[in-house]
Amino acid sequence: MLTQQELVERMREWAVRVTPQRLAIAEVVLNSQDHPTVQQIYERVRDHFPSMTLATIYSTLGVLQKSGLIQELPFQRQSRYEPNMEPHVNLVCIECENVIDADTSSDVHDMVVSLRNSVTERSDFEVGWQRVDFYGLCPRCSAAKRRGELAEV
Amino acid sequence: MLTQQELVERMREWAVRVTPQRLAIAEVVLNSQDHPTVQQIYERVRDHFPSMTLATIYSTLGVLQKSGLIQELPFQRQSRYEPNMEPHVNLVCIECENVIDADTSSDVHDMVVSLRNSVTERSDFEVGWQRVDFYGLCPRCSAAKRRGELAEV
DNA sequence: TTTCATGCAAATGATTTGCACTGTA
DNA sequence: TACAGTGCAAATCATTTGCATGAAA
Numbered sequence: 001m002l003t004q005q006e007l008v009e010r011m012r013e014w015a016v017r018v019t020p021q022r023l024a025i026a027e028v029v030l031n032s033q034d035h036p037t038v039q040q041i042y043e044r045v046r047d048h049f050p051s052m053t054l055a056t057i058y059s060t061l062g063v064l065q066k067s068g069l070i071q072e073l074p075f076q077r078q079s080r081y082e083p084n085m086e087p088h089v090n091l092v093c094i095e096c097e098n099v100i101d102a103d104t105s106s107d108v109h110d111m112v113v114s115l116r117n118s119v120t121e122r123s124d125f126e127v128g129w130q131r132v133d134f135y136g137l138c139p140r141c142s143a144a145k146r147r148g149e150l151a152e153v
Numbered sequence: 154m155l156t157q158q159e160l161v162e163r164m165r166e167w168a169v170r171v172t173p174q175r176l177a178i179a180e181v182v183l184n185s186q187d188h189p190t191v192q193q194i195y196e197r198v199r200d201h202f203p204s205m206t207l208a209t210i211y212s213t214l215g216v217l218q219k220s221g222l223i224q225e226l227p228f229q230r231q232s233r234y235e236p237n238m239e240p241h242v243n244l245v246c247i248e249c250e251n252v253i254d255a256d257t258s259s260d261v262h263d264m265v266v267s268l269r270n271s272v273t274e275r276s277d278f279e280v281g282w283q284r285v286d287f288y289g290l291c292p293r294c295s296a297a298k299r300r301g302e303l304a305e306v
Numbered sequence: 307t308t309t310c311a312t313g314c315a316a317a318t319g320a321t322t323t324g325c326a327c328t329g330t331a
Numbered sequence: 332t333a334c335a336g337t338g339c340a341a342a343t344c345a346t347t348t349g350c351a352t353g354a355a356a
Contacts, residue, residue, distance in 0.1 A: 074227040102272045106268035119255045124292035131286045
């Protein structure tokens with residue numbers, strides 16, 4: 001986790017001014033675990049900045065992304081935002097639509113890294129970052145389905 | 154690659170009728186290598202069905218996806234469609250926006266499979282399919298950038 | 307004084323939806 | 332005859348853009 005000082009420095013690479021609004025947005029996203037949508041970020045930040053608008057959120061998310069601090073994850077309906085830039089795996093439940101990081105043990109990390117190495121070894125593709133999503137049913141929805149509570153998929 | 158017969162059977166799981174239009178769309182996507190957008194599919198199918206509309210394309214892509222024949226890949230501006238349901242890696246160029254499958258050697262396949270096994274071993278998440286994207290610069294754009302032809306990224 | 311972030315409103319554009327029409331089971 | 336797929340038009344909605352205002356360098 002970055003200190004606020006480091007965060008400000010990173011943001012200055014792409015934004016001339018780092019305002020309290022931007023800091024608040026950055027902190028909401030960087031401290032999140034649930035890959036929030038723009039709406040969710042908006043709701044969380046609005047507590048501190050009632051005048052906050054979506055345009056400002058989008059603008060700041062753009063800055064954070066260009067600073068390499070977060071990653072946009074486009075989904076079918078809308079994007080979510082990922083503060084974990086380390087190689088890892090996302091588990092996406094197709095039923096409840098929650099997105100969580102898979103157990104971040106070092107060997108999952110290492111496997112993604114070596115997959116990346118293996119791919120770059122044999123192509124001149126210059127990889128900057130990656131997105132690894134596994135889609136399926138989370139334990140809760142999986143159980144609900146077994147109990148017949150879910151419509152057929 | 155599926156025979157047309159097998160394709161029809163798979164589609165019948167989710168669509169009562171498999172029309173010539175639907176077959177044409179299915180074949181365009183399933184035979185594609187470039188992860189086409191809806192617009193691209195539209196243009197390719199329109200050669201054979203001048204009356205084709207986007208609504209029909211979207212509808213058919215939904216059927217193909219529910220049949221497990223293709224995968225929708227949402228990107229920032231629009232979705233692309235992936236006919237390769239095998240575990241593999243996509244290389245996404247952030248400059249020219251082309252998307253290609255990484256060299257489909259068996260060990261890349263195996264690495265994705267064991268990553269998947271490793272993740273499911275220690276969680277009750279029921280994985281159905283996966284998306285593995287590496288973002289960066291393709292060889293062509295990478296070279297252009299070194300020659301200074303690209304705006305700073 | 308110049309620049310840049312904010313907030314608001316309007317625009318954009320991919321995707322979805324409603325509905326009439328038509329061919330097929 | 333009933334129904335599912337097609338085609339067209341209209342609606343939806345996330346995201347982007349333009350612009351006036353205000354604060355910071």
